[in-house]
Amino acid sequence: MVPVIPLAQVKLKKLTPPLSIIVPQRSDSTRDNVKSFAPVEDDAYEIRLKQMREEKNAGMTVGGAVNSYAELISKKADETVGFRENLKEEREQCKVGISSHGSLKRTISSWMKGNFLGSCSFGKVYEAIDQDGFFFAVKEGIIDQGINSYQSMLQLEQEILLLSKLQHENIVQYYGTERRDGNLYIFYELAQGSLASLYQTYRFQDSQVSAYTRQILKGMSYLHYNSIIHRDIKCANILVATNGCVKLADLALAVKIDPLNEEKFCMGSVYWMAPEVVNPKKPYGVSADIWSLGCTVLEMLTGEIPYRRIKWREALFKIGRGERPLIPKTLSRDARDFIDKCLQVNPEDRPSATALLQHPFIRPRS
Incomplete structure (x- = not known):
């Protein structure tokens, strides 16, 4: 019998091994997307992977904390990183x-x-x-x-x-x-695609980004109400169903926090990280997700990841110094104001997810 990692003494029904099949590609199928x-x-991944290939064997040090698997995660195009100050403490958690x-x-x-x-x-x-x-x-x-x-x-x-x-x-x-x-x-749950894959095909308009962001905020409000930080909000981790319903996905880095004891681990994808997350010695809370949301909205509107033209290590230090990604003046006034409010360097100056639902950029158009 294969050993099972125990959470509770439960009996799982033994399943027969699933057969591998190939589903035919049909243009008239509802699954063709x-x-x-x-x-x-997608193509964006290949482009980002090429840009980051020279960094694939590099480790990373932030605030004196070196992650034991930085080399592994540095191979990712969007550079999802995690730094632990104490592996034993993590195991206990x-x-x-x-x-x-x-x-x-x-x-x-x-x-x-x-x-x-x-x-x-x-x-x-x-x-x-x-x-x-x-x-x-x-x-x-x-x-x-x-x-x-x-x-x-x-x-x-x-x-x-x-x-x-x-x-x-x-x-x-x-x-x-x-x-x-x-x-x-x-x-x-199976969805049609991610926002990252969709903006490679479609040029999003304000109305579409507003509708998507409104749903993202509702999901974030639910997480934050339950004292959960997602810690990896970005277009690649947000799925869209064929009816336009948005789903927050990939909660592998999410954590439930004690309101009196905020997080001190540096976790997330570099280009979307908040300044307080870059420094693992400094506690942070749910407002870190708000910064990431600002970067995500910027990503949807421009079709590019934030800090796209610089390497992830350079971006890491820029973010740590409080340097925000460039907000193009070509964006609408409401969009720029929304992103600006999310990208406040001081986390205490950022609105909550619930408050942002009342922003003019988010409120449904009449």
């Missing part, structure tokens, strides 16, 4: 196990793996179909392979623990997990 689910396959506990809307019992959709921080993402013909996304990763795998497992345990307890229309739905033959499979 699902390949954009994982933005890492993350003493949870992979489990399918939680209030779930659907039970996945028998399923088949289909088309490859892309890669993520943990492994590979596939389209899948269950015994009832229901389509969903499955994240597949290999476990039990050294320190890098251990770090990934910590993040996954955190993500699963949070997602299994969250119920909101603007948070991606989690359906369950399965561990088998050294692999971990995580079942999620």
Whole structure:
């Protein structure tokens, strides 16, 4: 029997190994757009990957804290990084196990793996179909392979623990997990694509960005109300359904904080990081997500990631010094004002997600 990481003494139904299938590509299929689910396959990813290739073997030091897997994460195009001051402390905080506990809307019992959709921080993402013909996304990763795998497992345990307890229309739905033959499979709601993949095809207008941002803020308000920091808000981690419904996804870096004891770990994607996050010695709270949102709105409106023209290490130090990304004057007045309010260097000067829902850029047009 394959050992299971315990969260509680539960008995999981033994499943037969899923068969691998290839779903035919049909122009008349409602699933013909699902390949954009994982933005890492888009052209922007290849461009960013080429720009960052020279940095792929570099480590990173911030505030005297060196991350044990900086080399691994520096290979990512958007440079998702994490710095731990004390690995032992992290282990104490993350003493949870992979489990399918939680209030779930659907039970996945028998399923088949289909088309490859892309890669993520943990492994590979596939389209899948269950015994009832229901389509969903499955994240597949290999476990039990050294320190890098251990770090990934910590993040996954955190993500699963949070997602299994969250119920909101603007948070991606989690359906369950399965561990088998050294692999971990995580079942999620399937969406059409990410904002990062969509802005490569469409030039977003203010009205579209406003509608998307309004939903992002609702999801963020829900997380922040529950004392959860997402810590990786960006277009690549925001999914869009065919009906325009936005879903916050990839909560691998999210953390539930004690209001009296804010976070001190440097976690996130460099170009979207708030200044207080860059310095792991300085505590930060949910307002760090507001800075990231400002960068995300800027990304949607310009079609480019913030600080695009500089390397991630240079961006890291600029952000640490409080240098904001350039806000083009060609943007509308309301859009510039919204981004400006999000990108206040002092986190106490940033509005809450709930307050930002009342901003003129966000309020529905009559």
